[in-house]
Amino acid sequence: MRTHDRLRIAIQKSGRLSDPARDLLARAGLSFRESRDRLFCYGESLPIDLLLVRDDDIPGLIAEGACDLGVVGGNVLEEQACERLADGRGEAFRPIRELGFGRCRLSVAVPNDWEWTGPQRLAGLRIATSYPQLMARWLREQGVEATPVMLSGSVEIAPRLGKAEAICDIVSTGGTLMANQLKEVAVILESQALLVAPSQPFGDERAELAAMLLRRLDAVMSVRASKLVLFQAHRDQVAELVKLLPDAETPTVMAIEGQRDQVALQALCRSAMTWQRLEDMKRAGASGLLVLPVEQMLA
Numbered sequence: 001m002r003t004h005d006r007l008r009i010a011i012q013k014s015g016r017l018s019d020p021a022r023d024l025l026a027r028a029g030l031s032f033r034e035s036r037d038r039l040f041c042y043g044e045s046l047p048i049d050l051l052l053v054r055d056d057d058i059p060g061l062i063a064e065g066a067c068d069l070g071v072v073g074g075n076v077l078e079e080q081a082c083e084r085l086a087d088g089r090g091e092a093f094r095p096i097r098e099l100g101f102g103r104c105r106l107s108v109a110v111p112n113d114w115e116w117t118g119p120q121r122l123a124g125l126r127i128a129t130s131y132p133q134l135m136a137r138w139l140r141e142q143g144v145e146a147t148p149v150m151l152s153g154s155v156e157i158a159p160r161l162g163k164a165e166a167i168c169d170i171v172s173t174g175g176t177l178m179a180n181q182l183k184e185v186a187v188i189l190e191s192q193a194l195l196v197a198p199s200q201p202f203g204d205e206r207a208e209l210a211a212m213l214l215r216r217l218d219a220v221m222s223v224r225a226s227k228l229v230l231f232q233a234h235r236d237q238v239a240e241l242v243k244l245l246p247d248a249e250t251p252t253v254m255a256i257e258g259q260r261d262q263v264a265l266q267a268l269c270r271s272a273m274t275w276q277r278l279e280d281m282k283r284a285g286a287s288g289l290l291v292l293p294v295e296q297m298l299a
């Protein structure tokens, strides 16, 4: 019987979400003692342990209470939520944070040489997918009847094998579709990695641990996109320059010893500092521009 004074987080053992999930947890100050089998990692810095599993198993493990939190793609989570709904099982897990990595979409794709006239074009045809629930939901919404062909991987090959006329699968760069002479015609779901929790609150020591972890993750995620911008300018140009930093907190303006009109500025920007922005700032009078990554931040 497991005690509830430790929190268990399930992440993908190996795959696209493994490294970014581990990196995020490490940034939140979690460190683990690797066990010999590396499927269970004991938390050293905090009473938070790691479970390394197949991503498809994560929602079910949370539903059963075998683990407390999980990192999984929205595509997998939504598919399994739909499945539970279709089977008449209650809601058992819910996403609590978008984590900003593993971005992809679930899309319908058809052979390049098809003329796409809309979803009705799929009526009566076979569509290969690993996401039968999400595909069925979309087809229902479109009022289209088609036959699902279930494949657990390499779905894009199905038309060439004569197993289906169209496909419904994960797309990111579109490279796999292109390599298989397919074109994307409809996006069914936009997805990214999510932090998932049980629908019911913990009601024991785990609640406090989870709240602390969330506070840290929020700080890590807000810092990730942030940049510290340092520069100098003439006093008269400050107002114009601040307009070029609409995503920044009010910049700190500092006097420079021995210079009456020139000031030093420091601004924390919440979104990307592009070359275009830097060039615009230079034109508006900024000099000595420096853009620095932010390591940690505690408001």
Ligand SMILES: Nc1ncnc2c1ncn2[C@@H]1O[C@H](COP(=O)(O)OP(=O)(O)OP(=O)(O)O)[C@@H](O)[C@H]1O
Pocket (backbone or CB within 6 Å): 012, 013, 014, 015, 016, 017, 053, 054, 055, 056, 072, 073, 074, 075, 076, 102, 103, 104, 170, 171, 172, 173, 191, 192, 193
């Ligand atoms: N091409 C992609 N670009 C970005 N994210 C993707 C891409 N393909 C998949 N993903 C996201 O990453 C998740 C994991 O993908 P991966 O291919 O590692 O899963 P898997 O093969 O099902 O792994 P497992 O062995 O754990 O079952 C997907 O569910 C999806 O959310």
Ligand SMILES: O=P(O)(O)OC[C@H]1O[C@H](OP(=O)(O)OP(=O)(O)O)[C@H](O)[C@@H]1O
Pocket (backbone or CB within 6 Å): 153, 154, 156, 169, 170, 171, 172, 173, 174, 175, 176, 177
């Ligand atoms: O649009 P793209 O950038 O080409 O990415 C899409 C491909 O990535 C995923 O497969 P993955 O490479 O993870 O292989 P798998 O499905 O066999 O795990 C997905 O199933 C697509 O096939």
Ligand SMILES: [Mg+2]
Pocket (backbone or CB within 6 Å): 054, 055, 056
């Ligand atoms: Mg999987």
